[in-house]
Amino acid sequence: MAPKVRTVSLHTGQEMPIIGIGTYRANDEFRVVLREAFEFGYRHIDTATMYQNEHIIGEELDKLFSSGKLKREDVFVTTKLPMIGNREEDVPRFLQKSLDKLRLTYVDLYLIHFPCGMKGEDDDDLSPKGNDGNVVLDVKTNLEGIWRAMEAQVDAGKAKAIGISNFNSQQIERIVKVARIQPAVLQVEVHAYHMQKKLRGVSQKFGIPVCAYSPLGAPYLKLESSEHPSLLEEPVVMKIAKSHNKSAAQVLLRHLVQHGIIVIPKPEETEHIVKNIQILEFELSEEEMRVMDSLDRGADGRIYDFLLYPGIDRHPEFPFHIPF
Numbered sequence: 001m002a003p004k005v006r007t008v009s010l011h012t013g014q015e016m017p018i019i020g021i022g023t024y025r026a027n028d029e030f031r032v033v034l035r036e037a038f039e040f041g042y043r044h045i046d047t048a049t050m051y052q053n054e055h056i057i058g059e060e061l062d063k064l065f066s067s068g069k070l071k072r073e074d075v076f077v078t079t080k081l082p083m084i085g086n087r088e089e090d091v092p093r094f095l096q097k098s099l100d101k102l103r104l105t106y107v108d109l110y111l112i113h114f115p116c117g118m119k120g121e122d123d124d125d126l127s128p129k130g131n132d133g134n135v136v137l138d139v140k141t142n143l144e145g146i147w148r149a150m151e152a153q154v155d156a157g158k159a160k161a162i163g164i165s166n167f168n169s170q171q172i173e174r175i176v177k178v179a180r181i182q183p184a185v186l187q188v189e190v191h192a193y194h195m196q197k198k199l200r201g202v203s204q205k206f207g208i209p210v211c212a213y214s215p216l217g218a219p220y221l222k223l224e225s226s227e228h229p230s231l232l233e234e235p236v237v238m239k240i241a242k243s244h245n246k247s248a249a250q251v252l253l254r255h256l257v258q259h260g261i262i263v264i265p266k267p268e269e270t271e272h273i274v275k276n277i278q279i280l281e282f283e284l285s286e287e288e289m290r291v292m293d294s295l296d297r298g299a300d301g302r303i304y305d306f307l308l309y310p311g312i313d314r315h316p317e318f319p320f321h322i323p324f
Helices: 030-040 054-067 088-102 143-155 169-178 197-205 220-224 235-244 248-258 270-281 286-293
Strands: 007-009 015-017 044-046 076-081 109-112 162-165 186-189 210-213
Touching (some): 030 054, 030 270, 076 088, 088 143, 109 143, 143 169, 248 270
Parallel strands (some): 162 186, 186 210
Antiparallel strands (some): 007 015
């Protein structure tokens, strides 16, 4: 029997499963993992236009719903507005493109992926570059205007809830101040090396649940660069894992979930699917939570600075120029 995944209540009345399936860098081979995840009880999947895999997820969801194994309302689906769509007038078009690829009439959660806008030659030019090699910025990005357009998508029934991703504390407060429909979720990088305590405090003040991407600290980067530290090899984490007869990954995820943080790790194989969901079967002690919290490196623990988009830090809305 598939285990029951507990949920986090959103202000919309929706229940968002606290463990989901991350799909960043997921390609066609991910289909098998996706099918197995749904079989094992996962009911939450996170994607984005920028990931260029919405069509794969859509095909698998269509098969799932057509088979009668699950109904549309059984699965919580999140996708995100790309940076080239960060204009009020462009939001409806990009959401509809996502819906068409996902083969859905609505998403459960639609996020502004990143607060900086870009100018592409067409809708498929997701990371437009100029002759100087830098991304082509739209420095007139109006976050408040984008939010109005996001609200209109809720009114149109194309998104059950809307939220923000990679926004800093000032940007969150600006949105909350003008919002007719409040942000339902804040999705940001959170893991033991980068706990974002102050930013989570701001989110909590406004009643916005936090969803952590890269909750394991992006272990695949360790494979690509020996300079990148691996949380999975952190001695303290390994010691706690051994005491519970669990894996380091399970301890890292359990730590966040015990803080009430939604997690969306990307399972690479069946073993990960099973182990990730088993984090609901044990609990860390207060002392173990304190030790895990002490691993936090603050801003130095951030992995994703988005500088893979050359020149993006010149944008007026670049979120990481302030501490949180």
